[in-house]
Amino acid sequence: MKTEKQLKIRKLVVTDLPKIQKLICRTIDKCYKGRLFDYVVTYLKRFHSQENILAVAEKGYTAIVEMDGEIVATGSLIEGVILRVYVNPDCQKQGIGKLIMKELERRALQEGYDEVILRATDISWQYYHLLGYTIVEKNYVAVEKSARLEYYKMIKRLGERAVPALNKGYELKEDKWIII
Numbered sequence: 001m002k003t004e005k006q007l008k009i010r011k012l013v014v015t016d017l018p019k020i021q022k023l024i025c026r027t028i029d030k031c032y033k034g035r036l037f038d039y040v041v042t043y044l045k046r047f048h049s050q051e052n053i054l055a056v057a058e059k060g061y062t063a064i065v066e067m068d069g070e071i072v073a074t075g076s077l078i079e080g081v082i083l084r085v086y087v088n089p090d091c092q093k094q095g096i097g098k099l100i101m102k103e104l105e106r107r108a109l110q111e112g113y114d115e116v117i118l119r120a121t122d123i124s125w126q127y128y129h130l131l132g133y134t135i136v137e138k139n140y141v142a143v144e145k146s147a148r149l150e151y152y153k154m155i156k157r158l159g160e161r162a163v164p165a166l167n168k169g170y171e172l173k174e175d176k177w178i179i180i
Contacts, residue, residue, distance in 0.1 A: 039141055056083065
């Protein structure tokens, strides 16, 4: 018999910061190491400091996804910009990334935005494209040793029909998302 896993989406609280930073750094190591220069990986980890995570959370909205009480994903929204979306590598390909994106898009609509922007690396842009995002610009951030981290600025128009639907494997029970 297949066991149900309970997913809960909630707002970040200050005591989550060490766990969120650890989740982000672990995901960066697993997904980016060997695919980007080491100093770019180090730059990304420094960029996602607890201080920076908190600053965004205080000015915008940072969502946390818990699975059976363990934090497995996070993402933020600030002034119509989605950023810092990370899913525990052991929990990827289960629809959790789509779930957090749906939550951030729902929140953007609630705040009055009819479109959202995000920045995606060469490694992640295809995922966001599958969720309906369109590349509008290629740019970069200068990092150490005169290297740069290239990214794509992507945009998505929102509306009832534009927000991605949840996979059929999810069900809402008592204010919790359940994987069925």
